[in-house]
Amino acid sequence: MAEAREPDVSANDPLSARAETLARIRSANRASISDARTLSAEEAWRKIPRNYRDAGLLTESDRIELFTERLREYGAGVYSSQPAQVAGTIAEILQKRNKQTMLLSSDVDPNWLPQTGARFVSDNELSYAEMEACDGVLTGCTVAIAITGTLGLCHPSPLGRRALTLLPDYHLCVVDSAVILETVPEGIRAIEPHRTQPITLISGPSATADIEMTRIQGVHGPRVLDVVIVA
Amino acid sequence: MTPTSEREHQPLDFPSAALPLLHDAQMRGNVRHATGVIQGKRFRVVGEMPDWQLLREAGRQIRAHSLDYLDFYLEQFEQRCTAAGGHVHWARDAAEANRIVLQLAQNPTGRVIKIKSMTTEETGLNHALEAAGIQPIETDLAELIVQLGHDKPSHIVVPALHKNRHQVRELFVRAMNLPHLGDRPEDLAEAARVYLRQQFLSTPVAISGANFLIAETGGVCIVESEGNGRMCLTLPRKLISVAGIDKIIPRFRDLEVMLQLLPRSATGERMNPYNSVWTGVHPGDGPQEFHVVLLDNRRTEVLRDPEARETLHCIRCGACQNACPVYRQTGGHAYGSVYAGPIGAILTPQLALMKRGQSLPYASTLCGACYEVCPVKINIPEVLIHLRGRVVTGRPRSLRALHPEAIIMRSMQWMFLSETRFRLAQQFGRIAQRPWIRRSGWIERLPSILGGWTRTRDLRPLPPQSFREWFQARPRSAIESASKSPPQVSPESSEVPHG
Numbered sequence: 001m002a003e004a005r006e007p008d009v010s011a012n013d014p015l016s017a018r019a020e021t022l023a024r025i026r027s028a029n030r031a032s033i034s035d036a037r038t039l040s041a042e043e044a045w046r047k048i049p050r051n052y053r054d055a056g057l058l059t060e061s062d063r064i065e066l067f068t069e070r071l072r073e074y075g076a077g078v079y080s081s082q083p084a085q086v087a088g089t090i091a092e093i094l095q096k097r098n099k100q101t102m103l104l105s106s107d108v109d110p111n112w113l114p115q116t117g118a119r120f121v122s123d124n125e126l127s128y129a130e131m132e133a134c135d136g137v138l139t140g141c142t143v144a145i146a147i148t149g150t151l152g153l154c155h156p157s158p159l160g161r162r163a164l165t166l167l168p169d170y171h172l173c174v175v176d177s178a179v180i181l182e183t184v185p186e187g188i189r190a191i192e193p194h195r196t197q198p199i200t201l202i203s204g205p206s207a208t209a210d211i212e213m214t215r216i217q218g219v220h221g222p223r224v225l226d227v228v229i230v231a
Numbered sequence: 232m233t234p235t236s237e238r239e240h241q242p243l244d245f246p247s248a249a250l251p252l253l254h255d256a257q258m259r260g261n262v263r264h265a266t267g268v269i270q271g272k273r274f275r276v277v278g279e280m281p282d283w284q285l286l287r288e289a290g291r292q293i294r295a296h297s298l299d300y301l302d303f304y305l306e307q308f309e310q311r312c313t314a315a316g317g318h319v320h321w322a323r324d325a326a327e328a329n330r331i332v333l334q335l336a337q338n339p340t341g342r343v344i345k346i347k348s349m350t351t352e353e354t355g356l357n358h359a360l361e362a363a364g365i366q367p368i369e370t371d372l373a374e375l376i377v378q379l380g381h382d383k384p385s386h387i388v389v390p391a392l393h394k395n396r397h398q399v400r401e402l403f404v405r406a407m408n409l410p411h412l413g414d415r416p417e418d419l420a421e422a423a424r425v426y427l428r429q430q431f432l433s434t435p436v437a438i439s440g441a442n443f444l445i446a447e448t449g450g451v452c453i454v455e456s457e458g459n460g461r462m463c464l465t466l467p468r469k470l471i472s473v474a475g476i477d478k479i480i481p482r483f484r485d486l487e488v489m490l491q492l493l494p495r496s497a498t499g500e501r502m503n504p505y506n507s508v509w510t511g512v513h514p515g516d517g518p519q520e521f522h523v524v525l526l527d528n529r530r531t532e533v534l535r536d537p538e539a540r541e542t543l544h545c546i547r548c549g550a551c552q553n554a555c556p557v558y559r560q561t562g563g564h565a566y567g568s569v570y571a572g573p574i575g576a577i578l579t580p581q582l583a584l585m586k587r588g589q590s591l592p593y594a595s596t597l598c599g600a601c602y603e604v605c606p607v608k609i610n611i612p613e614v615l616i617h618l619r620g621r622v623v624t625g626r627p628r629s630l631r632a633l634h635p636e637a638i639i640m641r642s643m644q645w646m647f648l649s650e651t652r653f654r655l656a657q658q659f660g661r662i663a664q665r666p667w668i669r670r671s672g673w674i675e676r677l678p679s680i681l682g683g684w685t686r687t688r689d690l691r692p693l694p695p696q697s698f699r700e701w702f703q704a705r706p707r708s709a710i711e712s713a714s715k716s717p718p719q720v721s722p723e724s725s726e727v728p729h730g
Contacts, residue, residue: 018309018321021476024531025302032537033299041300045481048292052285052488070501128432128466148502161516162465166458184502188487195483196315196448196510198517201490203502206458210373210389211396211416212261213268219372219420220427221458221505 054189056146056182063146063182064229067175070149074204075217077226086112086174089228090138093172094118097224103131103168105139107158112138112174123160131163136170136222142194144180145187151175151202151227152187154194162198171205171222177231244590249565258393262385262562265392266553272499273550273604280495290492291608293485294544297446297477298534304446304479305525311449315511317521325354328473328526332356333363335471335522338435344427346453346460347371348440349387349547350473350526352569353582356438367438368430370459372423379406385563385571387549388497393562427459437463437518441474442546443489444523447482450510451523454493456503464507470518475526477543483508489546492606496548533581538617542577544607551601551611557594566591573601577614585618585625592618635680660693668692 029037039047058066068078081089091114094102104113104122113120121134139159143152151173155162165171181187191199206221217223252258277283297304309319322328332351336343343360345351345367357367357378369378373391377384379402384390391399400414407426412418439460443452451472453460464470480489486508494503512521534540552558552572563571568579568588576595580588592615601611623631631637646652667674674690676682684690696704 017323017327020323021321021525021527021531022302022305024527025305025476025534028531028535028540029299029301031535032540037299041303041481044296044300048289048296049285050289050488052282052289052491054487074504132432145502150502156513156516162461163516166461166465184491185487188484188490192483195445195508196450198510198513199506199508200461201502201506202504203500204504206456207504208372208420208457209268209498210371210376210391210457211394211399211419213265213389213392214416216416216420219424219457219459220370220431220462 052185053183054185056186058146058182060177060231063180064177064231066182067144067146067149067180068229070146071204071225071227074149074207074225076149076204077224078229079226080229080231083230086228086230087114090114090172090174091117093226093228094136097136097170097226099135099170099172101134101136102172103134103137103164105137105164106156106160107140107142108138108174109140123164128163128167131167134168136172136224137164137168138172139165139174141173141175141179143187143190144175145184146180146182148184149203150184150187152191153200153202154191155198155200157197162200165200165202166221169222170224170226171202172226172228173202174228174230177229180229243567245565245567245594246590248567249561249594252561252565257395258562259560261393261395263559265386265389266559269389269499269549270553273496273553274499276495276499276501280491286488286491287606287608289488290546290606291544293480293488294546294607295541297479297481298540298543300481301476301479301534304481305476307446308444308449308479309525311447312511312523313449315449317449317511317523320522320524322524322526322528324528325526328354328524328528329356329359331522331524332438332471332473333359333365335469336360336365336436336438338469340434342366342368342430342434343436343438344368344370344430344434344463344467345374346437346439346455346463347374347390348438348473349384349569350440350475351438352384353528354473354526356473368427368434370427370430370463371455372420372457372459375423375427376402379403383564384569386552387547387570387572387574389549393564427462431459431462431466435468437467437470439463439470439472441472441478441523442493443486444474444479445481445483445486445508445510446479448510450483450508452486452506452508454490454497454503455505455507456498458505461505461507464509465517467518469520469522471522471524473524473526475528475530477530477545493546493548496550496604496606529582529584532584533578536581536617539577539581539614541609542574542581542614544609545574545578546607547574548606550604550606551609554600554604556596556598556600566594573611573615574609577611577618580618580622585621589622589625592616592622639680654699657693657697661695664692 071078079089099118101119104120141151142154153159205217205225206219207215207217208219209215312319320331360367369375373389376391376399385393396414399419403422404412441451442454494500512519533542551574555573558572566575568575570578576591580591595615597612599612646656669675674692677685
């Protein structure tokens with residue numbers, strides 16, 4: 001356990017910190033792994049047993065029901081709509097919530113937008129102040145996970161900037177039932193093609209339980225989350 | 232805040248630090264309540280997972296594999312992150328990490344915003360920033376409470392669980408100048424939202440930790456609840472993430488295991504509200520300058536010990552703390568280190584090269600509750616025992632032989648090695664114990680060094696007759712007559728040879 005460290009001569013040399021750390025890792029691993037690494041990292045990774053549940057078992061309607069139930073447990077509002085009625089459903093929700101100005105993410109289908117009521121604002125290089133000034137944001141959803149009530153958003157394509165779903169106090173998310181998967185492994189694998197993009201997984205409105213373990217809905221992100229499931 | 236480095240140089244040993252805390256009824260009540268609530272929620276959401284044990288095993292193997300190939304994955308991470316526009320720095324120890332961050336964090340506002348990070352707590356970064364004239368602003372609600380109270384975190388996941396709402400209100404009233412603030416948790420969260428929103432929008436540099444570094448993509452994953460993390464990693468111009476080298480996972484797909492294990496174990500939620508993944512710099516979205524500082528700080532020494540390296544499997548969920556009967560009594564501060572509870576008891580002394588925190592491996596009943604709840608199956612009780620061994624063998628040789636415990640153990644060994652000596656010792660013990668037996672029939676207090684045992688326990692005295700003595704003295708006739716009658720055994724058991 002000797003400190004094989006020279007005096008601080010190289011402390012400001014970043015290359016040597018890198019070299020020294022890697023050397024220490026290699027020497028530690030040589031000393032403490034009994035069977036030498038005969039497999040490549042790739043081969044060894046493939047040998048990790050993954051016999052946990054990955055494929056879902058539920059029918060589509062049960063999957064939607066589970067997703068709905070899980071979202072409600074988080075305190076999110078959940079509405080269902082047929083594809084032709086989305087605009088009407090959104091109009092009703094916005095009226096009920098009294099939202100006048102709504103930001104739009106870039107994946108919003110123009111057919112979802114009601115003709116009357118709220119005003120819709122696209123993100124044409126808006127400032128953060130302009131985003132904050134909006135009452136809420138309307139987005140689609142790339143992948144959803146039923147068992148955890150999770151919305152998977154991929155930025156900037158197709159959704160747009162991450163700040164859109166962060167600064168306004170209200171988030172209305174339209175989820176096509178076709179993107180709702182049952183399990184977490186199914187969801188992660190569906191997002192995998194986007195893995196080098198910024199990804200945000202949202203499970204209910206922001207929350208904290210830091211004071212006396214009392215769950216409070218809404219701290220820094222949107223404090224209210226509504227979801228429209230289109231089936 | 233007390234600088235981590237200073238307060239860790241001369242910590243009290245665990246029993247001395249725990250004693251005054253055990254008299255703090257408020258703190259104990261808060262800790263008991265918080266750990267009880269999380270335990271209950273965890274129990275419910277883990278119970279609904281039919282494949283939980285399979286997930287734990289997969290999680291364990293992913294973590295073990297990541298460490299076995301740590302050099303490979305770190306280099307891969309560095310290459311991919313750099314290719315995506317990020318900058319990767321390496322730090323051998325806390326001081327070097329802080330130096331790197333200080334150089335990067337300079338900005339005209341003189342402030343940085345921070346996402347809760349155990350790793351920067353470990354390096355004492357806030358103190359280093361303050362010393363350099365940069366004000367760190369903690370944005371996690373609990374960390375903010377800790378920071379405003381000049382306090383120390385007491386739990387990995389809920390660092391302010393030792394404070395109740397009234398205590399939090401007091402802090403906020405003073406720090407935010409809000410004399411009419413209510414004390415409902417909602418009021419307090421709203422106050423924090425308003426207070427911090429301006430900081431998020433006006434501070435150009437953020438500092439975070441990392442829950443996972445993804446080698447395959449060079450990406451970073453942060454798991455959080457409040458949205459303060461998203462604010463910090465989205466709005467500022469520059470983001471600096473400080474991560475232990477142990478935080479690496481091989482591939483994006485491994486999140487399918489980790490994101491099931493971590494939230495259910497940490498907060499008892501099926502999924503925490505926000506998980507963010509980003510990879511280097513994304514033009515037009517988020518910070519346009521991104522740095523990762525990879526910190527060793529003696530993790531490679533932990534890696535060197537074959538029996539303790541699994542300590543580095545830890546994904547910092549805190550489930551072991553909530554489950555630990557010792558932690559639940561003392562809270563986190565008694566451990567005198569950033570990492571408290573069972574994981575702290577094994578991690579702290581190792582990160583200190585067994586030169587500090589030697590009392591921590593003993594701060595456990597070895598009941599195994601921590602092992603049972605650990606989402607990546609760290610066998611904490613075994614590591615604790617192994618480290619107790621290292622504490623003993625780490626004592627200077629001369630001191631080791633003269634240590635009272637060692638002398639007692641050697642005498643016991645000598646005594647147990649011979650039947651005659653053992654019998655004599657029993658007879659001697661029966662006489663020697665007489666003055667110490669109370670009227671209740673129990674030994675309530677033993678003299679000198681043995682008194683440690685009876686300080687919290689009563690002892691049964693040695694019985695007047697041992698089993699062997701009774702066996703020798705028993706009436707023979709019964710057995711002898713039994714051996715003459717036909718043996719009453721079944722055909723199968725008659726085939727079993729008699730030993």
